[in-house]
Amino acid sequence: MILFIRQSLFLVLLLTLPFSLFSKLPDLTEKKVTQKTNEILNLHAHYKKLTPELMKRILNNFLEELDPTKTYFIESDIQEWQDPSDEKLNAMIANFNAGNFSNFDNIFKTMIAAVERRHSIDKEIDYSKLPQNVKTDEFKDMQWVKTIDGLKDRLVRIRALQADTASRLNEELKDKSLQRIVKRQIKYEDEILNPDTVERQKFILTKVLKAVTSSLDTHTSYFTPEEAKQFMINVQQRLYGIGAQLRDDLNGFTVTKIVEGGPAAVEKALKVKDRIIAVDGEPVVGMDIIDAVELIRGEENTPVILTVIRETGDAEPKKEEKVDITIYRGQVVLKEARFESSYEPFGDDVIANLKLHTFYQDADSSSAIDLAKELEKISQDRKVKGVILDLRYNSGGLLTQAVSVAGLFISKGVVVSIKDNSGFIQHLRDIDGKKIWDGPLIVLVNRVSASASEIVAQTLQDYGIALIVGDDHTYGKGSFQTFTLNAQSEVVNPEGEYKVTRGRYYTVSGKTPQLTGVQSDIVLPGPLSESELGEQYSKYPLESDSIKPNFDDDLSDIPPFQRERIRFLYKFDLQKKLNMYEKYLPQLRANAEYRMKHNKNYQSFLKELQKVKDHVEGEEEEQFGQNDLQLTEALNVMKDLLFMMEEPKPASK
Template sequence: MKLKPLIFSILILFAVCAEAKPPKLTAHTTYKKSEEILKGHVSCKEMTPEIARRTLKNFLNELDPTKTYLLASEVEKWTEPSEELVDKIIQNYKKERFELYEKIYQVMVGAIHRRNDLEEKIKGLLSPESAKNIDFKAVKWAQNERELEERLLALRALQLETADKLEVDSKEQFMQRLSKRRSSREEEVIQGGKKKLQNKQMFAYFLKSLCGGLDNHTVYFTPQEANQFMVQVQQRLFGIGAQLRDDLTGFTLVRLLDGGPALRDGKLKAGDKIIAVDHEPVVGMDIVEAVSLIRGPKGTAVNLTILRETGEKFDTEVVRDEIVLKETRFETAKLPYGNGVIAHIRLFSFYQDSTASAATDIKEAIEAIKKEDNLQGVILDLRGNAGGILPTAVAVTGLFIQKGVVVSIKDSGGNIQHLRNFSSDVSWDGPLLVLTNKGSASAAEIVAQTLQDYGRAILVGDPYTWGKGSYQTFTLEAGNIHKVNPQGEYKVTRGLYYTVSGKSPQLTGTKVDVEVPGSLTELEIGESFAKFPLENDEISPNFVDNLYDIHPFHRRKMMRLYSKNRQEYVDLYGSYLPALKKNSSLRIEQNKNYQNFLKELRKEEFDPETAERYGQNDLQLEESLNIMKDLILMLQAG
């Protein structure tokens, strides 16, 4: 099933928010950064004709992803460029000249003005009934203004339909928000009509387009995006600890986070509206800009002008602090079984900072459960876990195995480095299931596949995981979140990783032992659906580890520390798998709710965002729990 819900195809394409200022890029710095990215990439080392074509195509899509601005006649010479044009692009690039991209950019500026004229023209017109048949991800460039006008009407109809699906209070306010986002995105391009600023923004789009032409995981970040990326990786930020909603007349505090300064001070409450930050009005400002004003270094103060629902208006000063988004890091639950419990540990990312990490948090959670209850089994839930910090993934794996290779990294030169678990302090050596889905990627696949390789865990869930077996390096280090390069940052794919069996999940994903369908099972998502994925690869297994990748000077000393309590392959569960599969299949077949859920999955309009749980039950987790119960009984029976 293809992912075509209206919420995905319409809203997300317009959710790219503008930033107040473009990165401080010039032709020279753009060329220099481009060369750094190319030289660091695992396979694409120079600007070839193929990379030039990809970059040009991506540039058009960066400017007009929904194809609701530019006309076919305006882009036809660039969508299928001649060899002569490609050669000219490469030669100009080597001379640090970007005239062609400047020309395309100015065409887009004109198209924005035309789009705004058309929006005014169609304000009072009725929307077509056939709009739902248009897939804006597959649509071609409009042939003329009339076709473009019809497309905008269809887009409006889909947006209104989405408003119905989301059950928003006011369709008018919903449409105003979308219009505001569109205007912000347009202003990002127009930059107040200032040519110098437009060129800087154009260079940012060029870098994004170049990176997107190398592979799916090489990315250029503007300074603002780099900060946001670090928040996602670490699940921590510095600010007041509040979730905001754009209400057009200000930003409403929807929720005050536990432990955050906004809640701690007691001066603010949910429903309050921020109308100015440090006496600068934020009404009409994009929410990303407003948030960037509110965030800042720990210990600094920010003045907020508040409008309360009662009509009271006042200023309050809040001292910024570090906010750890614990609810998006991990969660645990104890599920009663027999004379003990089964632990469900849901890990959303492999985080690590100066005060906590995924490994230490999980270790402490397991120890706490063992102290209070008779722990009989652990379900490590990595669904939707897109990865994180690689050494943290190694440490999490080490909670369940003794010493040994966890992951191997091979760079573009063929050099292999092993990342090992050096601790024999196993937190849990009993029955272990790892629950994955098609959204489990990168570090999550390392942990799942390594535990499977050693025979230490049974994998359950969607048939296979995402398939990201490449590793990237990021130019911004974790400790420098407030030292972002004003020219932007980037992450670049440098090689592939492999688990101890020598297999890489790249492209193919990690195959589970027992298939348990979930909300993502039927979706066409994953590395195999990326534009330019790297191929799968294998190296020799590393169950026998002689530390050959370590310098001889250190090898002997490390071998003394590493030689005892090594993790070997153990076939703990192989004899039980046929029965576990059969029992699970029968339960799913006989569960009417599950069968109805599977029918919904196969529908074209199925939306996983709103249907992660069906009938208020997490059916995938429930069945995983049943498999664990079966496994415990089988192990006890011998």
């Protein structure tokens, strides 16, 4: 159980990457954009009005929204907007507040001209003669080029890199990969050149709102309606559809996986490798995959008719037949994207490994409930000696679930405190006094363990309940956001939704992981340990901060007339701050360092990391042809700890 004061907006702690713009545009007008901007500023943790500094950021963000790859504009196109005078910025602020977006319209007209120029350049370039050995490093931190010749050179070098990457695939996949790149470019340019003036204005205003929100801080965002739906799917790992994963193969959408327990799996009519060419009679070949998926999803218990091409027979080449399949949509819970569990033998007993991918909650389950059930299930036939809570690649989720998951391992007490935009501090407490585990606990983290993951890891570290092992530190997202779409709501505002940073959070020690992240007790390098990932590398991060520790909870955030009654129910059996791992840490670190130093696979892996420092977020360790070395060593640390804690005490004389 969690004790805190509820807020009107949906509280979320999730590290999110930018969404691409979906094809269906929100119902925006100039007046609505001004209203939404004012709403967001009223809620924001730091900025309360537009300033010249913010307007300069907004202009730069708007340019990057239009040309994120920096392959359309040249410097002279946009010079007047890159470094405008304070006088011009103040005039733009006045225009913005009055609902006048003429400056953004002028930038967009320049973008239209840049797209048309790009078409001419593409016709001039001989893409059959590409340079060799183009490296990805040259495209980091790109600036707009100064000349048309410079733009031509950039386009050629980007195409060379794309062709080199595609050449590693077989011939069929290579062609499809390059065709997808062209298809995405055409789709985006069609949106820019759309002759419908109403749709064009919606497109501009959408980009303006995205530029405004991203100018405030890294995690404040504006979502189109489709993006908002996808964001909620990311949080809940639940949707209404058929339960199939698709791949765009240009001549249709191939089914690559059928989700266990989903409607497609239950009805068994759809098969992996089926190629969907129509949905409810509407052809989808050539359609963007987002639009096709949107056609397939829908209300629960409604039918969708899929026309598929299916290969039959064993002879080569295989025959194809066209099949119409009716599936009734239903709830699809992406369980494998929520959590996993396993165990490692330890003598006659086991070490439980609980891997949580996100902090979720819906009407039927939650991350805390599912973790408790999984540990109980493992414990039914085996004696569990230690638990590893694996939060690697877990970028966060619901704040309430961070409290509930941490509460599984403490008796009672403050889990996290939040300081909002008004400076008010409120404490979120676990008060039910029930633990699912009271023994040796390791929390395994990496550079992209963020937000809710950092609350759980740092809280358990603060109380001395768990050892933190893994990469040297976590992501460093110590801010919390409110989202205008409620977790239980299925209705999305046609004008779009937004997520705004309201303040910072602090664990019971009074520290926030903002910028610095959670520091590991024992460092076990993983695939991302050399990567420049984290809040410190983001565009506009909030500063770090601290408040007083709250191990001795004074209930100061509770209204006085409730305080005594709550004190009577809550103040006994508070979780004490422990130091049971402290005496073992030097030896545990030394043992881990020795094993890693003498493990040839680990040393090979570490050398590879030094060569490649630009890993993509979410890549798994298997890409190096290795087992999960980080998890294996975490298990070794747990085994060491168990041996040390079970050493017999000297007999008394």
